[in-house]
Amino acid sequence: MPVSSSEAPPASTLPSATSPDVDVLRRQDPEIAEVVLGEMGRQADSLQLIAAENFTSPAVLAALGSQLANKYAEGYPGARHHGGCELVDAAERIAVERATALFGAEHANVQPHSGSSAVLAAYAALLRPGDTVLAMGLAFGGHLTHGSPANFSGRWFEFVSYGVDAETGLLDYDQVRRLAREDRPKAIVCGSISYPRHPDYAAFREIADEVGAYLIADAAHPMGLIAAGVAPSPVPYADVVCATTHKVLRGPRGGMLLCGSHLAERIDRAVFPFTQGGAQMHTIAAKAVAFGEASTPAFAAYARRVVANATVLAEGLAAEGFSITTGGTDTHLITADPGPLGLDGRTARGRLAAAGMVLDTCALPYGDGRGLRLGTAAVTTQGMGEAEMARIAGLFTAALRAEGDDTRRVREEVRELAGRFPPY
Numbered sequence: 001m002p003v004s005s006s007e008a009p010p011a012s013t014l015p016s017a018t019s020p021d022v023d024v025l026r027r028q029d030p031e032i033a034e035v036v037l038g039e040m041g042r043q044a045d046s047l048q049l050i051a052a053e054n055f056t057s058p059a060v061l062a063a064l065g066s067q068l069a070n071k072y073a074e075g076y077p078g079a080r081h082h083g084g085c086e087l088v089d090a091a092e093r094i095a096v097e098r099a100t101a102l103f104g105a106e107h108a109n110v111q112p113h114s115g116s117s118a119v120l121a122a123y124a125a126l127l128r129p130g131d132t133v134l135a136m137g138l139a140f141g142g143h144l145t146h147g148s149p150a151n152f153s154g155r156w157f158e159f160v161s162y163g164v165d166a167e168t169g170l171l172d173y174d175q176v177r178r179l180a181r182e183d184r185p186k187a188i189v190c191g192s193i194s195y196p197r198h199p200d201y202a203a204f205r206e207i208a209d210e211v212g213a214y215l216i217a218d219a220a221h222p223m224g225l226i227a228a229g230v231a232p233s234p235v236p237y238a239d240v241v242c243a244t245t246h247k248v249l250r251g252p253r254g255g256m257l258l259c260g261s262h263l264a265e266r267i268d269r270a271v272f273p274f275t276q277g278g279a280q281m282h283t284i285a286a287k288a289v290a291f292g293e294a295s296t297p298a299f300a301a302y303a304r305r306v307v308a309n310a311t312v313l314a315e316g317l318a319a320e321g322f323s324i325t326t327g328g329t330d331t332h333l334i335t336a337d338p339g340p341l342g343l344d345g346r347t348a349r350g351r352l353a354a355a356g357m358v359l360d361t362c363a364l365p366y367g368d369g370r371g372l373r374l375g376t377a378a379v380t381t382q383g384m385g386e387a388e389m390a391r392i393a394g395l396f397t398a399a400l401r402a403e404g405d406d407t408r409r410v411r412e413e414v415r416e417l418a419g420r421f422p423p424y
């Protein structure tokens with residue numbers, strides 16, 4: 001639940017020179033400028049602990065806000081359905097070259113508008129409606145595109161779900177193998193929205209090979225960690241890797257697909273013209289900027305800090321009485337059950353939001369009600385370290401126990417902490 005606008009500083013009190021573009025907006029459309037400035041204030045004076053969010057660099061924002069937004073470019077570089085594409089073609093070629101180099105992939109498609117669009121295109125390339133797909137169940141952390149009845153995936157394909165071990169919370173590869181043998185899926189999907197451990201891609205590959213299935217890795221969450229070499233890569237194992245560019249990877253909101261050369265044409269045609277129209281060239285340019293940033297030693301050091309921070313935060317929350325799914329994390333992501341503190345996830349999320357700590361609820365494998373899902377990508381971009389993570393763990397329990405004036409006091413502490421680490 002986002003912090004209510006009444007808790008963010010009024011936009012009019014924010015510095016006017018935050019960005020020349022915002023000043024242009026303020027003069028022409030004060031109503032929308034007020035929203036933008038208010039959101040800038042909200043992001044700066046509360047803690048962004050949503051595991052899927054991050055702060056892009058000013059260079060990524062500059063590419064997103066550039067004139068490339070004006071350009072229509074259906075098709076691919078050198079083969080567009082529109083004229084005047086020479087320069088945006090260069091941007092897309094650079095993005096593809098950087099993505100293939102960064103992830104060691106033979107082919108990259110950088111056009112998917114989102115992670116969901118990438119998954120849709122992967123299915124479109126490899127499957128036919130009615131095919132059986134084995135993926136992590138939504139109750140265990142599968143994404144909507146992994147078979148939700150409310151999503152195209154659950155409507156158009158026959159999904160069979162695997163889960164995690166009831167005791168350890170870890171992926172149960174014996175169960176995956178058993179279900180694969182029983183149901184003979186056309187594809188197996190590995191990847192999750194809330195599993196805090198590294199999947200064993202080699203084990204998934206072996207199971208897929210045994211039953212003649214494609215392996216689709218939906219690595220939307222760990223892609224930034226993979227770029228930095230601090231999480232194992234699915235690229236050598238999966239037929240297709242689906243990703244988002246806006247989580248730990250710290251790029252613009254968007255998707256991406258990686259595959260071997262033998263699938264390149266099928267993947268490209270599944271994106272355009274099958275599931276999408278014109279490519280968003282400003283976003284593709286911003287993806288190129290993010291891939292460039294992600295290939296630097298500074299980004300690798302950032303990714304290591306993200307994981308170290310998550311480890312310390314998970315330990316701190318465990319010490320405060322939260323039950324941490326799988327007992328910890330290998331990544332940026334923590335799944336915590338506030339049940340031992342006498343609260344369900346929804347109530348806890350509301351109290352944390354009131355104190356300025358913004359995160360999500362998530363399904364709890366085998367647990368009662370919902371848990372909390374949080375991540376350290378954004379606070380680490382701000383420059384926070386292990387000392388701040390230990391402090392945040394303490395602020396969590398203070399916020400959950402607080403009422404009235406105490407909540408306001410915790411909110412002030414959060415504001416003071418966030419204020420010392422401005423995101424821009």
Ligand SMILES: Cc1ncc(COP(=O)(O)O)c(C=O)c1O
Nearest residue numbers: 052114115116143192193218220
């Ligand atoms: C595993 C996984 N797949 C797909 C997506 C979808 O990404 P988007 O929200 O960009 O459509 C997400 C987003 O959180 C995700 O975590």
